[in-house]
Amino acid sequence: MATRTRGSEPSAGEAERVLDLLNSLGSTTFRQLLWQKASELDLTYAQSQVLFYVAEHPGCHMGDVAKAFGVTLPAVTHIVDRLEQKEFVVRGDHPADRRIYVLDLTRPGKALVEELHSIRLRSMEGVLARMSVNDRRRVVGGLEALVDAAASESDGTARPVRSRRAK
Numbered sequence: 001m002a003t004r005t006r007g008s009e010p011s012a013g014e015a016e017r018v019l020d021l022l023n024s025l026g027s028t029t030f031r032q033l034l035w036q037k038a039s040e041l042d043l044t045y046a047q048s049q050v051l052f053y054v055a056e057h058p059g060c061h062m063g064d065v066a067k068a069f070g071v072t073l074p075a076v077t078h079i080v081d082r083l084e085q086k087e088f089v090v091r092g093d094h095p096a097d098r099r100i101y102v103l104d105l106t107r108p109g110k111a112l113v114e115e116l117h118s119i120r121l122r123s124m125e126g127v128l129a130r131m132s133v134n135d136r137r138r139v140v141g142g143l144e145a146l147v148d149a150a151a152s153e154s155d156g157t158a159r160p161v162r163s164r165r166a167k
Helices: 014-025 029-040 045-056 062-069 073-085 107-129 133-154
Strands: 089-093 101-105
Touching: 029 045, 029 107, 045 062, 045 073, 045 089, 045 101, 045 107, 062 073, 062 101, 073 089, 101 107
Parallel strands: none
Antiparallel strands: 089 101
């Protein structure tokens, strides 16, 4: 979105509506399909999110995972223990610091992430196909602005957010 102007402060009602919409989106059919597959493997939501994170950040430290999800290191350790038991993740030693473990996906872990990603992608493509081109562009632009604003808030810069053009 464009930079904010005076008197354009969002209302509590707008914030509530955005939260409601995001929650509704999270419980839609495509997400249910994804978690149906995960439940077949006895994979929790947290475990699946760690798999996606490690896929995007190979060789990451367990502390990086904890920070990314805002949880404690013992919580991540518990999740990684389960993923290691299921042979989706391997924990390795950091080359320069023996106190740090690095995480990588195993071959079955990579295959699972690819399969889960494919399910998400196909489902989202189906949703987007039912929308007009203009609506799709507005959704992408709005979500980009929301992500930019949230990042600005979380890193403490609180800078005005500029609109991004849909690609």
